[in-house]
Amino acid sequence: MAGSGRLAMRTLSRCGWIRGSNPAVLSRLRDEAVVRPGFLSQAEEDTLTSELEPQLRRRRYEYDHWDAAIHGFRETEKSRWSDASQAILQRVQAAAFGPDQTLLPLVHVLDLEPRGYIKPHVDSVKFCGSTIAGLSLLSPSVMKLVHTQEPEQWLELLLEPGSLYILRGSARYDFSHEILRDEESFFGEHRVPRGRRISVICRSLPEGMGPGRSGEPPPAC
Ligand SMILES: O=C(O)CCC(=O)C(=O)O
Numbered sequence: 001m002a003g004s005g006r007l008a009m010r011t012l013s014r015c016g017w018i019r020g021s022n023p024a025v026l027s028r029l030r031d032e033a034v035v036r037p038g039f040l041s042q043a044e045e046d047t048l049t050s051e052l053e054p055q056l057r058r059r060r061y062e063y064d065h066w067d068a069a070i071h072g073f074r075e076t077e078k079s080r081w082s083d084a085s086q087a088i089l090q091r092v093q094a095a096a097f098g099p100d101q102t103l104l105p106l107v108h109v110l111d112l113e114p115r116g117y118i119k120p121h122v123d124s125v126k127f128c129g130s131t132i133a134g135l136s137l138l139s140p141s142v143m144k145l146v147h148t149q150e151p152e153q154w155l156e157l158l159l160e161p162g163s164l165y166i167l168r169g170s171a172r173y174d175f176s177h178e179i180l181r182d183e184e185s186f187f188g189e190h191r192v193p194r195g196r197r198i199s200v201i202c203r204s205l206p207e208g209m210g211p212g213r214s215g216e217p218p219p220a221c
């Protein structure tokens with residue numbers, strides 16, 4: 001895409017898909033909390049969904065971990081992908097990660113049922129590096145980021161099916177992230193009804209865990 005086209009797209013996504021408690025937090029996190037709506041074509045979304053569905057269907061949704069961050073979910077970690085899906089994941093890597101970053105070898109796949117949600121948390125620094133990139137399939141949802149020290153600072157990300165979100169740097173370390181439950185699923189005034197949502201999440205290795213370093217690759221967060 002030409003440089004000017006890309007810029008226009010970013011400006012639009014800033015206004016359209018991210019809301020913030022104030023202009024300063026929006027501008028501070030401009031490159032650290034990013035939403036790319038329509039990152040996937042419908043065909044790409046279908047490719048990923050139909051590849052994941054048989055693997056997910058073998059698992060049961062989990063509800064009863066009262067202290068867990070995620071409710072109403074099933075998940076898997078995947079290392080082998082079809083060529084078509086691998087090409088999509090390579091696009092994610094090119095869009096979200098720097099050439100010096102190594103990714104966790106297992107991609108995290110999370111299936112949230114319509115009542116499922118994710119409570120605020122910061123991904124473990126033991127298992128995850130500075131960048132998290134997620135594709136959303138099937139249902140729109142709202143991801144909320146809240147500063148862990150100054151909770152009056154927050155962002156809302158509207159994650160439509162086919163979108164890519166990227167959290168890096170301060171957005172990844174200094175803000176918790178959550179996926180709002182159906183009753184609370186609003187983007188500003190705009191109600192975002194929740195259906196079943198599948199996310200495909202790529203993460204960078206924790207710093208110091210790159211190839212050539214000692215230590216096993218860690219499990220996904
Ligand atoms: O579903 C997502 O996009 C985010 C999942 C998440 O926050 C996690 O697994 O740590």
Ligand SMILES: [Fe+2]
Pocket residue numbers: 121122123177
């Ligand atoms: Fe997370």
Ligand SMILES: [Mn+2]
Pocket residue numbers: 123221
């Ligand atoms: Mn996690």
